[in-house]
Amino acid sequence: MQNTQPIGIFDSGVGGLTVASAIHRLLPQESFIYFGDTRHAPYGDKSKSTILDYSRRISKFLVESNCKAIVIACNSASATAYTELREDWPQIPILNVVDPVVREVARLKARKVGLIATRATVRSELYPKSLQQFDAQALMVQKATPLLAPLVEEGFAGTKVSRGALEHYLQDPSLEDLSHLILGCTHYPLLQKEIEDYFHQKVQVLNSADLVAIALQKMLEQKALLNTHGLPASMQFYVSEKTDAFRDTAKLFFGQEIDLQERLLPA
Amino acid sequence: MQNTQPIGIFDSGVGGLTVASAIHRLLPQESFIYFGDTRHAPYGDKSKSTILDYSRRISKFLVESNCKAIVIACNSASATAYTELREDWPQIPILNVVDPVVREVARLKARKVGLIATRATVRSELYPKSLQQFDAQALMVQKATPLLAPLVEEGFAGTKVSRGALEHYLQDPSLEDLSHLILGCTHYPLLQKEIEDYFHQKVQVLNSADLVAIALQKMLEQKALLNTHGLPASMQFYVSEKTDAFRDTAKLFFGQEIDLQERLLPA
Numbered sequence: 030m031q032n033t034q035p036i037g038i039f040d041s042g043v044g045g046l047t048v049a050s051a052i053h054r055l056l057p058q059e060s061f062i063y064f065g066d067t068r069h070a071p072y073g074d075k076s077k078s079t080i081l082d083y084s085r086r087i088s089k090f091l092v093e094s095n096c097k098a099i100v101i102a103c104n105s106a107s108a109t110a111y112t113e114l115r116e117d118w119p120q121i122p123i124l125n126v127v128d129p130v131v132r133e134v135a136r137l138k139a140r141k142v143g144l145i146a147t148r149a150t151v152r153s154e155l156y157p158k159s160l161q162q163f164d165a166q167a168l169m170v171q172k173a174t175p176l177l178a179p180l181v182e183e184g185f186a187g188t189k190v191s192r193g194a195l196e197h198y199l200q201d202p203s204l205e206d207l208s209h210l211i212l213g214c215t216h217y218p219l220l221q222k223e224i225e226d227y228f229h230q231k232v233q234v235l236n237s238a239d240l241v242a243i244a245l246q247k248m249l250e251q252k253a254l255l256n257t258h259g260l261p262a263s264m265q266f267y268v269s270e271k272t273d274a275f276r277d278t279a280k281l282f283f284g285q286e287i288d289l290q291e292r293l294l295p296a
Numbered sequence: 297m298q299n300t301q302p303i304g305i306f307d308s309g310v311g312g313l314t315v316a317s318a319i320h321r322l323l324p325q326e327s328f329i330y331f332g333d334t335r336h337a338p339y340g341d342k343s344k345s346t347i348l349d350y351s352r353r354i355s356k357f358l359v360e361s362n363c364k365a366i367v368i369a370c371n372s373a374s375a376t377a378y379t380e381l382r383e384d385w386p387q388i389p390i391l392n393v394v395d396p397v398v399r400e401v402a403r404l405k406a407r408k409v410g411l412i413a414t415r416a417t418v419r420s421e422l423y424p425k426s427l428q429q430f431d432a433q434a435l436m437v438q439k440a441t442p443l444l445a446p447l448v449e450e451g452f453a454g455t456k457v458s459r460g461a462l463e464h465y466l467q468d469p470s471l472e473d474l475s476h477l478i479l480g481c482t483h484y485p486l487l488q489k490e491i492e493d494y495f496h497q498k499v500q501v502l503n504s505a506d507l508v509a510i511a512l513q514k515m516l517e518q519k520a521l522l523n524t525h526g527l528p529a530s531m532q533f534y535v536s537e538k539t540d541a542f543r544d545t546a547k548l549f550f551g552q553e554i555d556l557q558e559r560l561l562p563a
Contacts, residue, residue, distance in 0.1 A: 148541060175541075176457070179446040185461065190443070193457035274415060274442075 030097050030120075032256045035060035035263070036245070037091030038100045039084075042070035043268070043275055044178070044215035045102030046282035048126065051218075051238035052100070053264070053283075056246060056255075060262040062094050066294055068270035072105035073149025083294060084110035085117065090295040097254050098122040100245060102215060102238075104146065108155040122248050127159050129244035130211055130237040135165035139209040143232075145198065146213030148173040156213055170207075174198045181216040182278055191223060199227050207232045219281070267292040297364050297387075299521045302327035302530070303512070304358030305367045306351075309337035310535070310542055311445070311482035312369030313549035315393065318485070318505035319367070320531070320550075323513060323522075327529040329361050333561055335537035339372035340416025350561060351377035352384065357562040364521050365389040367512060369482060369505075371413065375422040389515050394426050396511035397478055397504040402432035406476040410499075412465065413480030415440040423480055437474075441465045441481075448483040449545055458490060466494050474499045486548070534559040 038049050042065050049063050064087050066072075072080050084106045091099055099114065099121060101107045107125035115123050134142055144156050151173040160169055176194050185191050204210075210232050212218060218238050225234050249255045256262070264287070268275060271291040280286050305316050309332050316330050331354050333339075339347050351373045358366055366381065366388060368374045374392035382390050401409055411423045418440040427436055443461050452458050471477075477499050479485060485505050492501050516522045523529070531554070535542060538558040547553050 148539075176446055176450040176452060179443055183443045185443060185464070188460060188464070190457050190460035190464070193455060193460060194452065197452070197455070197457070272415075 030254060032097070032254045033060070033258050034095050034097035035062050035265075036098050036100060037062050037064070037088070037094065037096035038102050039064040039066070039087045039091065039106070040103040040215060041065070041072040041105060042067050043182075043278050043282050046279055047215050047218045048100060048102035048238045048241055050283045051236075051242040052245060055242040058256045058259055058262055060256070060264065062091060062096060062265045063267065064090065064292075065266075065268040067268040067275060068294065071147070071149070072103060073147055075105070077109050080105055080109040081113055084114060086295045088114050088118065092118055092121065096121070098124070098245065098249060100241060101125045102241070104150045104155060104213065104215070105153070108153050122252060122254070124241060124245055124248065126215065126237050126241055127155055128163075129240040130235050131156060131159040131163050131165065132244075133235060133240050134160065134167050134209060134211070135163040137209065137233075139165070139167040141207050141209075142167045142169045143204045143207045143210040144169060144171045144213045145174045145177070145210065145217065146171070147178055148175050150213050156211065167209075170203045172198060172201055172204060177220065178214055178216045181219045184277065184281060186219040187223065191220060195220065195223055195227055199224070209233045209235055211235045212237060216282075266290065269294045297521060299364070299516075299523045300327070300525050301362050301364035302329050302532075303365050303367060304329050304331070304355070304361065304363030305369050306331040306333070306354045306358065306373070307370040307482060308332070308339040308372060309334050310449075310545050310549050313546060314482050314485045315367060315369035315505045315508055317550045318503075318509040319512060322509040325523045325525070325527055325529055327523070327531065329358060329363060329532045330534065331357065331559075332533075332535040334535040334542060335561065338414070338416070339370060340414055342372070344376050347372055347376040348380055351381060353562050355381050355385065359385055359388065363388070365391070365512065365516060367508060368392045369508070371417045371422060371480065371482070372420070375420050389519060389521070391508060391512055391515065393482065393504050393508055394422055395430075396507040397502050398423060398426040398430050398432065399511075400502060400507050401427065401434050401476060401478070402430040404476065404500075406432070406434040408474050408476075409434045409436045410471045410474045410477040411436060411438045411480045412441045412444070412477065412484065413438070414445055415442050417480050423478065434476075437470045439465060439468055439471060444487065445481055445483045448486045451544065451548060453486040454490065458487060462487065462490055462494055466491070476500045476502055478502045479504060483549075533557065536561045
């Protein structure tokens with residue numbers, strides 16, 4: 030394995046581009062290949078065997094494209110396929126999008142942690158289960174915030190639409206007195222500032238995209254896989270179905286214009 | 297066929313409940329069976345053959361449940377399955393959700409008609425095609441308004457969230473100077489008043505749910521199938537997948553508490 034090889038990043042759609050963006054900001058010298066399975070998005074309402082099948086096929090594509098590490102930038106695939114993918118590719122470092130943020134909760138000795146996410150992620154109990162695993166003592170309160178993902182996707186972050194929706198969801202009494210709030214959906218980093226403002230900066234907002242990027246950096250360092258050859262890095266973006274709408278959304282999520290290529294999910 | 301038999305109404309999800317509600321208000325003596333294929337919703341992004349297959353299986357269930365008429369309360373299924381279902385069941389009156397509103401546009405000799413709908417409905421050109429068919433001379437302008445359906449489904453109609461989203465979409469210059477506006481999605485009747493207010497009552501908003509109910513009444517009259525036996529009517533509501541979230545949405549869409557039963561899509 031050479032440290033100039035790219036990092037593979039995948040998601041059910043374009044949401045994982047916020048993770049790719051965080052990785053690109055922290056590690057600009059790293060090349061990466063992004064795969065968004067937009068044809069099958071969202072994964073949240075699919076069966077475990079279907080999500081596992083898709084995740085395996087995408088991972089195979091990334092490994093065959095010579096990736097040195099894989100980042101599962103999707104909550105549903107993190108919940109469903111992480112263990113299996115590590116078994117499939119024992120030689121390749123694999124990160125999911127849940128563990129780094131929960132590890133941070135444990136490290137910070139957080140008192141009361143809120144989690145906002147899609148209905149599917151809340152129902153899966155993904156974050157509370159991971160919390161137990163890391164033996165964190167924090168109290169965790171989950172709140173499904175189903176309008177936030179479509180709202181961000183349609184470009185309404187930073188408008189009175191997002192403010193209204195956030196007020197509606199965050200005024201839930203169960204979220205009173207939080208010390209921390211996890212953004213449990215890859216779309217939500219685009220709402221981070223508004224959420225911090227809502228809580229008057231009194232709640233620390235944990236953005237999994239940033240924490241995954243930091244965890245990836247550490248993991249690559251440990252395995253001597255950080256690219257030390259400097260720029261220029263290459264970035265490739267694939268989606269399994271391309272529509273006009275994705276172009277704008279992709280720019281929004283990645284933070285700059287990108288060239289999306291259509292590619293069928295590998296067999 | 298007896299006029300006491302129920303009416304069958306189906307949709308990909310719970311949106312068609314606004315159509316069921318309009319039918320129930322206009323024809324309270326009629327019994328009906330509603331089927332929402334929530335397991336496969338939304339149909340908009342499915343292939344034609346898949347939508348046709350689902351529509352046929354639901355219709356078979358409705359016919360076998362002794363329905364005297366079928367209302368396709370779903371834009372995607374109206375576009376895809378209307379002709380085929382009429383061929384499958386020549387003895388049963390079948391209505392779709394598009395033709396009644398477009399026929400009204402022709403009857404009113406509308407000048408410039410706006411259509412707001414999901415991205416899939418706009419892309420399908422369903423309404424412009426139907427307009428040609430009815431030889432209406434109106435100019436039609438389509439506008440995709442993708443956040444409106446999830447927004448209504450999540451209970452944000454009548455809030456600053458809906459007002460903000462409507463302002464954003466309706467200020468599009470292409471919608472200037474409208475004489476009429478079609479609500480091209482079964483979710484949108486819940487936004488009708490706000491939309492009328494936005495246009496200061498100067499644009500006539502055409503609600504397909506109401507127009508389908510009127511068209512159904514006429515059709516049943518013509519075929520001597522209107523129930524003349526008076527109340528009580530029975531209402532049955534089936535969905536192919538039931539979640540807690542649907543219960544609230546169903547109440548919102550139908551306008552009163554209803555008993556949703558889960559039932560797999562018939563084979």
